[in-house]
Amino acid sequence: MSTPSYATFPSLRGRRVFITGGGSGIGAAMVEAFCAQGARVAFVDVAEGASAALAGRVRAAGHEAPWWRACDVRDIPALQGAIADAAAALGDFHALVNNVASDDRHTIEEVTPEYWDNRMAINERPAFFAIQAVVPGMRRLGGGSIVNFGSTGWQTKGSTYPCYAIAKSSVNGLTRGLAGSLGKDRIRVNTVSPGWVMTQRQIEKWLTPEGEAEIDRNQCLPDRLQPEHIARMVLFLASDDGLMCTAQEFKVDAGWN
16 A cells, blocks of 8 residues: 555644544544644543643644643533633634544443443533534634544444444434534534544454454455544545535445445
């Protein structure tokens, strides 16, 4: 595979972008990609060490370091407070990326009401309340782009995380349920659904020889999905190139689904 040559999006220069779960994995790839485009980025994550290291890498690469805060998105006042403080520091946000998620494995028998509430508090609830927090600023700006992260896992009937599948299946409802009401303010709302992306977490926790064989059997393309591949789609949707895209689901899964 030849080294890819990626696009530059001039409209992203100077744009303000807020990303949840931006400290590692796909989130970190998006932080780095937006910063490389000249965007002004803010993110939250529970992992302080990884987040600080990411900010250092961005600065060392010659880009404006992102604003970041350690934040548990299960705490909605803390999440909305971080968004407000970041907007006070950088300005109203042109784009919001609802990326944060946790795909811990579990069986139906193991799920208690408390575990259910915890999974939804990470994988479902923060997206709505982050949107609620950024919409007034987007209205002041005259528009914006919201990207909600879905998943192809539930669409391929993945059976090892029923609560995650339920939460992620609701993302398209969130996207389509808000696109109409926010569209009149030129606020676009879309879903990006990744396939099996080779983040460090996935490689360390879930990837097995059987999983490798499953990828080979189901993907149309032979190469492994990387976080940067997902980031490129998000850049497009946040830029003026995606100006008339809303209420849609964009899959980046190498043709699996």
